[in-house]
Amino acid sequence: MVVRARDGSAGDADYGAIGAGYSGYRRPDPRIGRVVVEALGGARTVLNVGAGAGSYEAEEFAVTAVEPSASMRAQRPGHLVEAIDAVAEDLPFADGSFDASMTTFSVHQWSDLAAGLREMRRVTRGPVVVLTCDPELVRDFWLYAYAPLVLDAEARRYPPIAEIGALLGGEVTVTPVAIPADCTDGFNEAYYARPEMLLQPGARQACSAWSFVPAETAGAYAEHLARDLADGTWDARYGHLRGQPSYEGSLVLVRAMPG
Ligand SMILES: C[S@@+](CC[C@H](N)C(=O)[O-])C[C@H]1O[C@@H](n2cnc3c(N)ncnc32)[C@H](O)[C@@H]1O
Numbered sequence: 001m002v003v004r005a006r007d008g009s010a011g012d013a014d015y016g017a018i019g020a021g022y023s024g025y026r027r028p029d030p031r032i033g034r035v036v037v038e039a040l041g042g043a044r045t046v047l048n049v050g051a052g053a054g055s056y057e058a059e060e061f062a063v064t065a066v067e068p069s070a071s072m073r074a075q076r077p078g079h080l081v082e083a084i085d086a087v088a089e090d091l092p093f094a095d096g097s098f099d100a101s102m103t104t105f106s107v108h109q110w111s112d113l114a115a116g117l118r119e120m121r122r123v124t125r126g127p128v129v130v131l132t133c134d135p136e137l138v139r140d141f142w143l144y145a146y147a148p149l150v151l152d153a154e155a156r157r158y159p160p161i162a163e164i165g166a167l168l169g170g171e172v173t174v175t176p177v178a179i180p181a182d183c184t185d186g187f188n189e190a191y192y193a194r195p196e197m198l199l200q201p202g203a204r205q206a207c208s209a210w211s212f213v214p215a216e217t218a219g220a221y222a223e224h225l226a227r228d229l230a231d232g233t234w235d236a237r238y239g240h241l242r243g244q245p246s247y248e249g250s251l252v253l254v255r256a257m258p259g
Pocket residue numbers: 002009010011012015026049050051052053054055056066067068069072086087088089103104105106109110111208
């Protein structure tokens with residue numbers, strides 16, 4: 001059984017506590033959005049699971065959105081469909097209801113990954129598309145030198161990519177997704193060239209992994225980064241990234257077609 005927090009949050013992060021400023025910092029990035037749309041192919045009806053505030057729901061599709069957290073549902077802009085209060089592990093739809101389905105930055109939070117992916121496969125006739133991070137690559141990011149327990153939490157939470165593929169079955173492709181330097185979706189690696197952004201408490205709060213370390217620890221991590229930015233240490237080590245137009249980090253897109 002999926003345990004739900006007071007605002008309905010069904011995953012390992014409580015969006016009733018951390019979700020309020022999410023849509024301000026996590027605006028869908030159009031370049032990443034194009035990759036998602038392409039993976040959904042010629043679909044007309046698309047299910048978005050763990051839909052949050054509606055990132056990556058393209059207007060060209062007839063979207064059905066599922067989101068358990070009331071705080072996240074409340075942040076959906078008016079032009080998007082209202083999200084249904086349900087969980088990935090128990091989708092309230094008949095078999096084969098949708099041409100395609102998608103889930104972005106969500107699978108690592110589900111309490112039962114296998115059940116959630118099985119449900120997505122069950123209700124989808126065509127591709128199931130999962131935008132997520134590869135836990136093997138999460139610690140390669142420079143932030144690991146400043147916030148090790150945050151990225152340890154990320155690496156622990158993100159399911160192995162091979163496991164996602166095996167659970168979905170069929171014809172599976174895995175594609176690394178390039179992160180643009182001015183990425184508008186503020187997950188940690190989105191700030192690879194703009195480290196100052198991570199000094200903002202709101203930017204950190206919009207990445208749920210920061211809620212897995214004590215507030216004092218997160219504060220000390222941010223202070224370390226602030227010191228290294230002020231005295232030039234960060235730029236001496238990583239400053240070349242400021243001019244790099246995109247970054248290939250841990251972000252990947254998994255696409256599974258039925259076998
Ligand atoms: C990081 S947010 C991503 C939201 C949105 N997909 C995006 O890309 O901005 C993760 C979302 O997954 C949702 N979630 C967590 N556990 C879930 C579950 N078991 N079933 C469905 N959604 C879940 C959370 O409530 C949250 O809105």
